[in-house]
Amino acid sequence: MTIETVKLQGSGGYLVNGNMSVPNDPANRHYQELLDWINEGNMPIGSDIIEPDYVALRTGSDGYASTGEQLGMIAEGTQAAHVAEIKALYPKTILGGITLAPVPAEILEAAATKLFNTQLASYNQAVSRLAQYVVSVGRVEVTEMQATGEQVLNEETMEMDDVMVEVITQSAIEAVEPTVEVTTYSDDMEAEPTVETIVNPLITTDLAERLAAQNVVDASPEAVKDA
Numbered sequence: 001m002t003i004e005t006v007k008l009q010g011s012g013g014y015l016v017n018g019n020m021s022v023p024n025d026p027a028n029r030h031y032q033e034l035l036d037w038i039n040e041g042n043m044p045i046g047s048d049i050i051e052p053d054y055v056a057l058r059t060g061s062d063g064y065a066s067t068g069e070q071l072g073m074i075a076e077g078t079q080a081a082h083v084a085e086i087k088a089l090y091p092k093t094i095l096g097g098i099t100l101a102p103v104p105a106e107i108l109e110a111a112a113t114k115l116f117n118t119q120l121a122s123y124n125q126a127v128s129r130l131a132q133y134v135v136s137v138g139r140v141e142v143t144e145m146q147a148t149g150e151q152v153l154n155e156e157t158m159e160m161d162d163v164m165v166e167v168i169t170q171s172a173i174e175a176v177e178p179t180v181e182v183t184t185y186s187d188d189m190e191a192e193p194t195v196e197t198i199v200n201p202l203i204t205t206d207l208a209e210r211l212a213a214q215n216v217v218d219a220s221p222e223a224v225k226d227a
Contacts, residue, residue: 001030003037006044008103014044026110038111046101053096058086119224126216135206138175143168176202 007015014022014034022030038044057063063086065073073079133139147162154161180200185193217225 001033003033003042006034006037006042008044008047008101008107010047014107024107032114035107035111035114038108039115044103044107046103049099049101051096051099052094054090054092054094056096057090057094063090116224116227119220120227122216123220123224126213126220129209129213130217133173134210135176136178136200136203139170139173141168141172142170176200178203 145164150163151160
């Protein structure tokens with residue numbers, strides 16, 4: 001979905017592009033696209049607030065008293081003063097109109113949270129990729145001594161000692177060949193195939209993936225790295 005405009009609705013949802021209603025529901029895929037749109041640097045606009053004009057205010061609940069009440073005021077001689085008070089309270093300069101409500105912080109916070117989680121996932125994936133061995137170098141074998149769970153008597157100390165055994169915790173992997181030969185055959189059946197020596201594609205791919213991962217790490221905010 002291509003998003004151009006987002007306007008908040010009074011019901012709590014969002015009007016996208018002026019014709020599509022999106023609920024305020026994190027499980028809705030269009031809502032998630034809306035968050036991505038905000039994280040791209042866009043900003044939704046608030047819902048409409050209808051400001052009443054002086055006529056609506058004068059005749060509203062806080063305006064003129066009811067007919068029955070005004071009849072009583074006429075008898076008391078206070079009706080004219082009441083009318084003048086309401087007119088002064090709501091002058092004809094109040095023309096009403098439509099203003100925009102502020103954008104709720106919740107939607108902006110939801111977008112920021114999604115961006116942070118996305119960056120964190122990308123950062124962790126990049127760090128994991130950089131931790132892998134370099135194919136052009138290979139990997140050495142690593143061993144450590146681990147207890148077998150059995151014990152034997154140490155005749156010097158007269159205490160029971162664990163039986164230890166050397167265990168391979170990281171297997172060795174040989175470096176790949178730096179170059180490979182590529183044979184190209186011509187459509188001409190009589191032509192001899194050509195042989196070209198190129199950098200091993202495994203090395204090329206490894207370097208490209210490492211560069212991309214390093215770029216992700218370098219671009220990650222400090223808050224993401226701290227997390």
